Amino acid sequence: MTKILIIDDDVELAGLFKDYLEQDGFAVDVTHQGESGRRLALSGDYQLVILDIMLPDIKGTEVLMRIRMESRIPVLMFTARGDDVDRIIGLESGADDYVPKPCTPRELAARIRAILRRTQSVSDAVGNGPIVAGPLKIWSEKRKASWFDQDMDLTSTEFNLLETLAMNVGRIVTKNELSEKALGRPLARFDRSIDVHMSSIRQKLGCQNDGRSYIQTVRGQGYQLVKE
Structure with missing residues (x-):
């Protein structure tokens, strides 16, 4: 079973996504702090990370850069809808793709599957x-x-x-x-x-x-x- 880590301080929204993704066949863990998320992302237990750009203790882009210093794990970033600056900064920091918030759980699941398909052998x-x-x-x-x-x-x-x-x-x-x-x-x-x-x-x-x-x-x- 594919394991996904969600790093987001929005407790209600993260819980909603966790419930939906688990029903869709994923195993999901959630943390609401950037530093704890970084440690978990580098544990080797997960195949993909969903990372919010806004976190209470440390910026999501800083978490991403610290992850990228040690790991190539696919990272999907939550960005503010319509904020091109957030999207570009996230991508330049090493994100694989982004999803603007708010988004539907179905859209999130589709983005996850697309990234995971591309991390497997393609040819x-x-x-x-x-x-x-x-x-x-x-x-x-x-x-x-x-x-x-x-x-x-x-x-x-x-x-x-x-x-x-x-x-x-x-x-x-x-x-x-x-x-x-x-x-x-x-x-x-x-x-x-x-x-x-x-x-x-x-x-x-x-x-x-x-x-x-x-x-x-x-x-x-x-x-x-x-x-x-």
């Missing part, structure tokens, strides 16, 4: 061998990537995005296709999640000798991993 077609795109190698089953033979430190969503680009190296991949395959949901209007994740991946890849990024933005179309 039987490549077998046990790596996907190779120039200096980039990706082992889908192991959820491992290397760049110039150095292991990459990627969040779950960053891995999904880079994997999708590598499987389509040299071809433009639309933002909607990336959202569907990496986040498990259609791209929403004005949603900048893909752009923020791509910015983080670019920083980790660095630049080519001529100063250009290995991931090119094709305005109005999408992104392209260039061939070496």
Whole structure:
């Protein structure tokens, strides 16, 4: 049974989500403090964390950054509805995706399942061998990537995005296709999640000798991993 940790100081709402998700087949624990949530998230007992951006003892983004120092566990953040700043800060801090509050338990469960599906092996077609795109190698089953033979430190969503680009190296991949395959949901209007994740991946890849990024933005179309 998949174990989920909810870190949220809204006792009533967290209890509602816990009850719904348990009825939906998940095992759920709840904590209302950021520091205790951080410790539990790093315990190795959970497959996914739901983290509120506003907590009484410490900011949710700070909790997330501390988690990311030690773990790649998928993190879904609660953000204020309509607050783009919260969403971007959460994504830049290492969140895999976000859900604006208030949201329905059904929507939350759907987001969880989408993230969990993408953390599992996604391509039987490549077998046990790596996907190779120039200096980039990706082992889908192991959820491992290397760049110039150095292991990459990627969040779950960053891995999904880079994997999708590598499987389509040299071809433009639309933002909607990336959202569907990496986040498990259609791209929403004005949603900048893909752009923020791509910015983080670019920083980790660095630049080519001529100063250009290995991931090119094709305005109005999408992104392209260039061939070496």
